[in-house]
Amino acid sequence: MLQVEKSQENLIQQFSFRTNPSSDNNTSLSTDRLNGGTDCGEWEDSDLHCDPADECGVNEFFSPVGSVSLAAGQTETIELHYLPFHLGRRHCSVLLVSQQVGEQVYLVEGTADLPLSSPLTTKPSPNVVHVSSATSDGADPRPAVNLRCGVGSTLDEVVCVPLVNGLWERALATVGQQRMSPVEKKRRSLTHTLDSSTVRAGVAAAALTTPQSLLVPGPVQSQVVEYHVEVSLPEHFLFPHTITLPVARDARVTQDNLTDSEVVMVPLRFHAHVAGRFRCQLVLQSWRDIRVYLLEAVVTAEGGHAQLEFTTPAHLSVTQDIPLINESRQDWRLRGLVSGCGFYGPPVVYIRAGEKTCYPLTFRPTTQSIVTGRLSLLNDTDGTEHSFTLRGVGERSLPLDHVVIHCSVRQVTHSTLQVPNYSQHPLTCQVDTLLL
Known part of the structure; x- marks a missing residue:
């Protein structure tokens, strides 16, 4: 929130973003000094710069606003977007420059937690319950897989893990559109290629940090990605500790009606000796991306x-x-x-x-x-x-x-x-x- 005090003149404060190297994975936004004026100006697009020397070549903080105009005593809001690709904490410095009042610095902190749960399907089974997709709100995410059995039963099911992370692909498309020039964005909008695979591939290469890029294997070995699996209820849900997913050459943003060639079959075992509702969080993490799936089992007593x-x-x-x-x-x-x-x-x-x-x-x-x-x-x-x-x-x-x-x-x-x-x-x- 910006506010001008003790001034009878109108101010124009302009800023542009540049990502600077940082040893603690912080994203720093510096500005170029721009001339101010006494008349109210219009909004301008932000100038986003990616420094190749940075650990992450993608700006996780960006804004559609390039300048803000304040009248005397006026308060204005700057819209700032945060789209992280990696877990952890990031910091952003917003520097506002005006010839009348000088410079103002705002420090923004962003924390990236686990992503939202993704859809997951299973092989047809009488123990898998297909529930309604309607929810009351987003506070209570709906499990992707719902199981039902009796006390003392052991279920052996097969889950179908998609080769493509839909949330990751949509995030890549969003960042790719932010990096486009107005002419390029208009051209791709007319040809319906704003979220094409070429756009997402370019952003994906820049989204890898320097330590992660060192983990990328050679051309032959890079045909697969290994994921480490974390299960929140390992005493009830048994899942392989690691799974390997082939790299999909034709990645789709939408994940509806996937064929057998677009998924990997992974065994899942569930058992419980008491009645109740068991909700499990399944986290798949690799050097490239991270996924979260929710599983739920309802055990009834005879x-x-x-x-x-x-x-x-x-x-x-x-x-x-x-x-x-x-x-x-x-x-x-x-x-x-x-x-x-x-x-x-x-x-x-x-x-x-x-x-x-x-x-x-x-x-x-x-x-x-x-x-x-x-x-x-x-x-x-x-x-x-x-x-x-x-x-x-x-x-x-x-x-x-x-x-x-x-x-x-x-x-x-x-x-x-x-x-x-x-x-x-x-x-x-x-x-x-x-x-x-």
């Missing part, structure tokens, strides 16, 4: 079904509200599957993240009998299932009505009784009365 019992006279309904609490950060969609004569419930229930609701289960027997059933609540969001064993007791029905007939002595009076039929087919009823 024989843990709840039992519900209903008792009501025939032709009368009773409703039990089953509480459901969504403690996650994603909205839930639950499908209710009800079996058993006389049991009824809604087919779908929605629960917003962090909220609770009830599933209304109704029992309405048509005869005096004992009925058993089952309720299954299937969570389409995370693939879990909650089951209930149902038992309904239909008691003798209560009187449907209290009929009073008024008549004179020795005269015949007629009265009509309404007999309901709650079934879906005709009924034949036997009359049993104390009057006969």
Whole structure:
């Protein structure tokens, strides 16, 4: 945030970026002194310079603004972008030059953490649950692979690791567009080649630091890249310590509908001796890039079904509200599957993240009998299932009505009784009365 104090004149402060060598991997932005003026100026494009002697030939800090114009007492904001390619901390010095007030220096610190999780597919398996892609927000990333099994089970699955890192390729395309001249950017925009492989390849060569470039093998050995694998839950998820991925010659930015030739099959084993939800972070790191994948397994206990019992006279309904609490950060969609004569419930229930609701289960027997059933609540969001064993007791029905007939002595009076039929087919009823 820039602010001018104690001045009655308009200021124009201009700056340009140049990456200087730094022993501590810091990116320094120096400026060339430009002439100021007394009139408000317009925005100008930043002049980005890459020094070949720098450890990283790509500016991780850049800005679309080349100058900022401030009126007397005005406050303005400079837009600064940070796109890191390597983990760690970087520093950026922004130097503003004005003939009226001199120079102003702003120190910006950027910290690069692990990237966001990437999509991951598996070979078809009954233990892999395909969940909905809808999420409530980005705070709770959705796992790429969802497994489901019982306590004590061991799952052996095959995951398909893409040859191309989609996040890495999109970042290369973004930096490549920042390095283009306006004429080049317009030409590539017309030909739809802003994110072409040639643009990304040039940026990738410059993005390697000096120590990393020394690790790049020769032309023959450079056909593959070795990744070191870190698993956050190694006691449950077993994954190879290292995997080798061939270098893709035709790298696509989009990672949809990958063929077998665009992925590498890697074995994955999961086992757990207790019920619960296990979320694992899979980190693949090489000298070139780093990837993060999220895996999740839901383990259910056998024989843990709840039992519900209903008792009501025939032709009368009773409703039990089953509480459901969504403690996650994603909205839930639950499908209710009800079996058993006389049991009824809604087919779908929605629960917003962090909220609770009830599933209304109704029992309405048509005869005096004992009925058993089952309720299954299937969570389409995370693939879990909650089951209930149902038992309904239909008691003798209560009187449907209290009929009073008024008549004179020795005269015949007629009265009509309404007999309901709650079934879906005709009924034949036997009359049993104390009057006969």
